[in-house]
Amino acid sequence: MSAKTYAYYSGCSGSGTSKEYDLSTRALCAALGITLADVPDWSCCGSTPAHMVDHALSAALSARNLAQSEQLGLDDFVTPCPSCLKNTHNAIEQMRDPGFRKEVDRLTMRPLARKHRAFSVLQLIYEEVTPEGLALKIKKPLHGLKLAAYYGCLLTRPGRSMRFDDEENPVSMDRLLEAAGAGMLPFPLKVECCGGSFGIPRGDVVARLSGRILELACSMGADALVVACPLCQMNLDLRQKQIRSAVRLNFHLPVFYYTQLLGLALGLPEDQILLDKLVTDPKPALAKIEIIRPPDVPAQPAKEVPA
Amino acid sequence: MEHVQLGRGDTDFIRAVETESGQKVSRCYQCGNCTAGCPMSFTYDFTVSRIMRLIQLGQKNTVLSSKAVWMCASCESCSTRCPNHIEVARILDVCRHMSRRAGFGGARNVRLFADAFLQSVRWHGQSHELGLMAVYKLLSMRLFDDLTLAPDMLLKNKLPFKPHRIKGRDEVAGIFRRYAQGRGLHGGGKK
Ligand code: SF4
Ligand code: SF4
Numbered sequence: 001m002s003a004k005t006y007a008y009y010s011g012c013s014g015s016g017t018s019k020e021y022d023l024s025t026r027a028l029c030a031a032l033g034i035t036l037a038d039v040p041d042w043s044c045c046g047s048t049p050a051h052m053v054d055h056a057l058s059a060a061l062s063a064r065n066l067a068q069s070e071q072l073g074l075d076d077f078v079t080p081c082p083s084c085l086k087n088t089h090n091a092i093e094q095m096r097d098p099g100f101r102k103e104v105d106r107l108t109m110r111p112l113a114r115k116h117r118a119f120s121v122l123q124l125i126y127e128e129v130t131p132e133g134l135a136l137k138i139k140k141p142l143h144g145l146k147l148a149a150y151y152g153c154l155l156t157r158p159g160r161s162m163r164f165d166d167e168e169n170p171v172s173m174d175r176l177l178e179a180a181g182a183g184m185l186p187f188p189l190k191v192e193c194c195g196g197s198f199g200i201p202r203g204d205v206v207a208r209l210s211g212r213i214l215e216l217a218c219s220m221g222a223d224a225l226v227v228a229c230p231l232c233q234m235n236l237d238l239r240q241k242q243i244r245s246a247v248r249l250n251f252h253l254p255v256f257y258y259t260q261l262l263g264l265a266l267g268l269p270e271d272q273i274l275l276d277k278l279v280t281d282p283k284p285a286l287a288k289i290e291i292i293r294p295p296d297v298p299a300q301p302a303k304e305v306p307a
Numbered sequence: 308m309e310h311v312q313l314g315r316g317d318t319d320f321i322r323a324v325e326t327e328s329g330q331k332v333s334r335c336y337q338c339g340n341c342t343a344g345c346p347m348s349f350t351y352d353f354t355v356s357r358i359m360r361l362i363q364l365g366q367k368n369t370v371l372s373s374k375a376v377w378m379c380a381s382c383e384s385c386s387t388r389c390p391n392h393i394e395v396a397r398i399l400d401v402c403r404h405m406s407r408r409a410g411f412g413g414a415r416n417v418r419l420f421a422d423a424f425l426q427s428v429r430w431h432g433q434s435h436e437l438g439l440m441a442v443y444k445l446l447s448m449r450l451f452d453d454l455t456l457a458p459d460m461l462l463k464n465k466l467p468f469k470p471h472r473i474k475g476r477d478e479v480a481g482i483f484r485r486y487a488q489g490r491g492l493h494g495g496g497k498k
């Protein structure tokens with residue numbers, strides 16, 4: 001493991017609707033020896049609304065955070081949120097065009113001095129710690145838990161700009177959770193859209209798209225969904241009650257952040273993974289984890305069988 | 308399927324879409340891959356591949372007044388699956404920018420939500436869910452939507468009452484101010 005430090009951008013939802021994601025991400029990284037330094041006085045990346053209005057405005061909002069990260073003297077910018085990551089990637093990529101960059105600089109009045117790279121925390125854990133490295137640190141394996149990993153539409157797509165995992169069939173979360181002992185289902189909707197930021201203006205759209213994801217995961221026998229995106233989590237968990245009545249199906253499927261489950265498997269305490277923040281009760285799913293106790297008495301050496 | 312009365316092609320429009328998106332729309336050969344994977348088609352008036360065709364034909368008003376450019380969720384399925392590597396989602400984004408600048412209302416609530424969100428960022432430097440919901444509800448007059456979510460959010464302590472105002476909020480407001488000024492000067496964000 002590298003002793004490198006990464007500029008950490010939690011994103012707005014990390015202080016509200018996805019506190020548990022932010023906290024469990026920090027705890028997990030600490031346990032895995034990854035050092036995060038908060039971007040000082042960070043601001044919102046503008047999320048989907050900003051790029052819906054203008055690309056230079058969106059890039060300028062991301063560029064301000066990159067400028068803030070320069071105060072730390074760090075080039076590698078990591079965030080748990082795929083939507084923040086997408087905006088940061090797009091800003092870095094579009095600013096390669098000198099005309100675009102000039103417009104962004106005019107908006108921020110803070111031209112960037114360094115070359116920046118952006119990653120998701122998931123990418124960092126998958127590529128730096130690796131599933132094999134993680135497996136060595138597991139204290140409480142998730143044996144008995146059947147999970148569907150749902151990556152959402154933004155994390156890997158399109159591959160030419162996100163540069164991580166397989167764009168249509170990502171496996172990073174599956175491999176990490178497998179290393180933690182969970183059983184992973186081959187979930188066909190892993191990159192389908194959940195309805196994203198349409199939750200507030202068009203709840204019906206989210207009910208339909210997220211409803212399909214929940215329904216399929218249930219019918220495949222999943223005990224829970226696992227996600228890496230605050231917006232997906234909110235649509236699938238917080239809105240699950242709404243969705244149930246809209247699609248007239250009665251599923252109760254907990255929706256964990258992968259950081260919470262990996263944290264659990266590493267033996268991190270509840271106050272670092274905040275499972276109680278989940279709206280759909282995770283206890284029935286967690287009760288399926290088979291506790292395999294190490295045998296108290298060492299096994300008797302096999303008796304030699306006379307020939 | 309809706310029929311479109313084709314107007315005279317507006318070549319300036321085609322050029323503007325190409326410059327602002329950095330994409331060549333003529334590379335689209337109408338295979339329909341983008342439409343096949345589009346999760347939002349059920350809300351569209353024109354499917355995404357038809358929008359691509361309408362752009363090629365320079366049908367500015369039809370494209371900019373379409374529901375499709377406003378209802379696109381930017382999920383990137385189309386950009387991922389286009390055999391010609393066209394950034395289709397970026398093209399739709401750019402059409403949405405043009406539609407907004409040209410004063411087409413678009414899908415009203417989608418636009419109002421984006422406005423409320425950005426207003427929150429402009430005020431505080433970060434988005435504040437409760438505040439932006441209030442602004443959105445007042446703008447859209449959808450006062451009773453989503454009230455069922457509030458108890459769960461409060462119970463889980465996920466809805467901070469007060470916005471977190473960052474120290475650099477004036478700097479962030481400055482980005483919005485210069486953006487609004489620049490828009491007057493050059494008619495919008497440029498690629
Ligand atoms: S980005 Fe928009 S147009 Fe493309 S597939 Fe997704 S919702 Fe459809
Ligand atoms: S996938 Fe690409 S080439 Fe095919 S119709 Fe869509 S934009 Fe055109």
